[in-house]
Amino acid sequence: MRILLVEDDAALRLGVARGLEREGWQVDVLSDGEQAMSGGLQGGFDLCILDLGLPRRDGMEVLRHWRAQGLKAAVLLLTARDELSDRVRGLDAGADDYLVKPFDLPELLARVRALKRRADGRVEEVLRLGPLTLDLAHKELRHGEARVALSPREWALTEVLMQKAGKVVTKESIVSRMSTWEADFSENSVEVYIHRLRKHFAPLGVAIRTVRGFGYVLELQESGGDAGAAATS
Structure with missing residues (x-):
């Protein structure tokens, strides 16, 4: 599975990428919303992990752009926004799941595996x-x-x-x-x-x-x- 990780925090980006790679997945990384606007549409990704609090372009704007351009990949949002309204907006904009910061890496990996099962057609949860x-x-x-x-x-x-x-x-x-x-x-x-x-x-x-x-x-x-x-x- 090929994954795009868009996260501006360098330490968090490195740690998440390493955890995903240990699972055997290929990971591409980007650090700001402007890069992600086009980058998410060009790589043939199976899953995108997208931080909402990005520089240059907000993650919500990136997500809406991706879906408007026909991106079919699953999207997992990372957000420090714990308000219900923000989570609902993200799901309504086309996200498949979200994770509120701070989080443990094992939980993120579990959510990624669940999204992969759905993409593979194995909906038993x-x-x-x-x-x-x-x-x-x-x-x-x-x-x-x-x-x-x-x-x-x-x-x-x-x-x-x-x-x-x-x-x-x-x-x-x-x-x-x-x-x-x-x-x-x-x-x-x-x-x-x-x-x-x-x-x-x-x-x-x-x-x-x-x-x-x-x-x-x-x-x-x-x-x-x-x-x-x-x-x-």
Whole structure:
């Protein structure tokens, strides 16, 4: 997938670009709205990540121009404007999703993956494992009808595990997916967050099993088994 990133903050632009490239995507970068007016229409992009607060031309103006000129690529807005009216204006102008600054890189990557699934025609936005339901569109984890509260990093790790439920997810792939532009997500951090998720999931009948030397498997607890043993075996 080829992505255009339009962001005037150099540090943020570099960090986001590196995170996207770690996912295996090709990334082109621009730093102001004037460049983006024409640049977004010339590259054959699959997705555009567009900051609203750009110099020279406002991101909203860029977005309207793109859509008026027939741009079909999905557009994810980055905005420091947390007012509902601004978000509505962006969606009405043709954006497919938005993310309010400051944000964690894993959340941005999750939204990019969701937009890619839609573009690929895979519109299923709900992952299920037994009593757990992960709604990717609304960012909710539910156990039956009850909502399970997770931090942004816990959410990102849950998405990684549920996408491959029943299969081994390597520690290296988790580190890659969870790292931010500020710091790498270390293997020790993986263990910390796995431990936190086990505490969330054990009462819900779901275990995270360690496959030593390989990684982790998210699976249903065996009927009648001990929750603690299932989570740490």
